Amino acid sequence: MNRLRILAVAGLLVAGPTVAGQSVAPGATVYDSYPGPTACISAGDRALMRTYWNRILDTLPIDPSRPIPAIAQDEARRCLKVMVPGGLSAATAPERDVAAMFYLGRALDDDALATAAWKRALKAQKIRDDSTTVVWHLDMSYANGHPAHLATARRMAAWLDTLGYVGERPLLPNDSLWVSQHDDPNGLAQTLVDTATMRAELNLVRQNYEALPVGHRKGAEMSPVGAQQEELLLHLLVNPRSDSAVLALKAKSIEVLGDRQEEGGYGGAMMLLGEHYGPVHPDFWFGRMPADSVLPRPGRITIVQVVVPRLCTCEYMASTIHRLKAKYGDSVDIVLLAQTAGHFNGQIKLAPRDEAALIAKRVFEEWKVDVTLGVFTTSFVPQPDPDRRLFDQVIPALRHIRFGNEALVIDRRGVLVLTGVVSLTPWTERLLDRLLESLLRTPAN
């Protein structure tokens, strides 16, 4: 997940042109909920620009036999210009930038720079950090771009040998690593801005999966489901009302996992696809309009997100909600669902009503978001002594939808059309934004 986050954030920084010719990256206020401008600059710009900037180039196909796309080279030059106005020197740049130098050298087809950076990394004995990272990214780039051509990656390994690389290369592609490299199409998709490229990648993921002998698919059963989720997302961007595509994903999930849906990583949420969602009946409502006796409300798009306010990255979520509500207003409802834990932010043994009030206070007074909040009361069963742990009991309304950070997207008819792909975070905000644009083009019923 951390990797997804990093990749996606890197994607935000690129903020380059898209297929549609418009930037789909969020604005420059991603970190506007930091306690102050200093913290924002320090933790946001500096950390991302200095530490993660090399990952901007994650998505580039680094293949000696294939020309580097002009757009990628432009981004690399832009990156250089922003980060190192005076030009990048392998001899004088800070040591922490050697990996980035290597990357830029490869991206700009500048073997001299890449080689100098690599040798400097070797000399500085930074093998186990930077260079292992470089190898890992090379590996991923090859695998993502040419999953069927392992020989190409092996040539890169030979090239590393010529540079004197003697450290670990734990993830250089080999046959046994195919599955692990491709069991996360969600991660692939999020790093890609270009829809056409995304389609190609997803197609390759599926081909890879299907090429695997059945006996070797253990641990990757959900790969085709994940790939089809991405395809559904892309499909809905163009064809916002496509029930057959929604049901096809549901069918794929049934085909792969049958009645073991809850083992598949989505908590059984795939079985809710294509169905009218709700209404939900939490024990406590906050921020609900008096007239809204039923949520989701017909005629509006509803995004339902399960949150754990005491330990979520909700500052990021809040910034995304602010932007989406500013753009779409009342045409999009955002419903946050939470459940009590018995304790919250320094207070223990809380009554459900009191805890719900504390959660609401955080949502509306600290995050200051325009949402509807529903809080369910959790009941606990203590384990026998000496274990004593309090085990929370399953809440039926949350059972299938509290599987992760991803949101449920419910169209204007009240039908659940997508889940498991996008969430109320900056990392998938651009995808969600475009999906909302598309879904709002459909009739209200």
Add this chain to the structure above:
Amino acid sequence: MIRFFNPAAMAHADRAGLILTREESAEIARRALAMQNGPGDMRVGVGSTWEGNVRWARNRLTAAGDARNITIRIQRSYGYNNLEVQTSRIDDEGLRDAAATAEDQLRDAGTAIDPDRLPPRRTDFPSPRIWSDNTTGFAPEGRAKLAADLLAPAAQAALWSAGYLGLSANSASWFGTDREAIYATATMAQCSLTVRSQQGSGSGWAGFSSYDWNAIDATALATRARMKCETSKNPSALEPGHYTVVLEPQAVADLLDLIMQMTGREPAEMGYGPFADRPGFSKLGKKVVDSRITLTSDPADPLLGTMPFDDEGEPQIPATWIDRGVLTALAYGRRYAVNNFNENQALPWTSAVRMSGGTTSIDEMISTTKRGLLVTRFFGCQILDSQSLLSTGHTRDGLWLIENGKITRPVKNFRFTDSPLFMLNSVEALGTPVPVFHPTSPMIVPPIKSTSFNFTRLADAV
């Protein structure tokens, strides 16, 4: 950032005594706390130590020390970001430097996770008796003279003596923005010595530790080490294999240390270590060792006293880790307690434990053994497999063969490959628990006679 010893700190400590008083600690913390510059919580730990020691080897004094130090720990937290900066400087500039570093690092860590503070720590805990003026009052001249006296008999007998006599006093305190203010002091004294034959064919060891120097009979330790050396000379080699063992209390403590390393609850519930059970569960409530074994800790126990709080300021509480063979407690932190019990009380890890015993003397254990080994202690113990606690190490400083109820001859040391838990499941007899040499924290264990202990090869150590 860690700054090392600063003369100004030492001068300050000199004025106040061996260690910082509560008032001195509070004054340092007050100045540090005033330097917080940002949201979240700040805690300041002020610790001071004094150590006096004398060391000898090959019948000569080789080192004598008398050192003091102060450590300031500045902890900053916001949300789930926690960090710590340490310094030994207690002047304003040093504290400001450390606090600024903490602020910088906290800013760099970002604030993506929303705060989920823990409730304030409990500060109500008993004050165990773990301070002795006998320990702090033992002057360097006296220490050196005692060391000379301890090695003299060995020298007269043409044996080599080596040893360490150490005394320490500590203060620990925590002060926080949530009005936390705790302070405690402790002393610790230890004496251990090895006597070896000059040909390297025999070796004996004895040691003891206590908060009170007067509880240590150093002369008796020297005599015991010399006796073990004399009787362990010219050992013969035995075939490795499974032997009945009579473990002296020190040997039991060496193995028990391996078990205590694995008494964390979260790792066990995540499937790690010998106390892991089915996914998500530990073996709490299940029988793990012989039903005659009970393992307890109590910071208020006069012989088992430890600092009333751990390194992070969490109060130590009495616990029964194993009750008549059944695992009944594993250590956990306060975050775990809040999340899993809705309680604000951690069960800190400790190695200050008391193991239950029996009434069998070591002599009786020997007299009832047809063929076995008497083990003084183990050395170099390490865990090979965490799930079974299969471990290895070797015997040292005295290993004797028991035949037909009598010690017949010294034997060469063995490397063992066995699990301390297997040993505690093969107990034949238990003796009276006694305090042993365990300077990091007190430990009280009995001698144990156990069957089928696995020695896998000879060890060249003496």
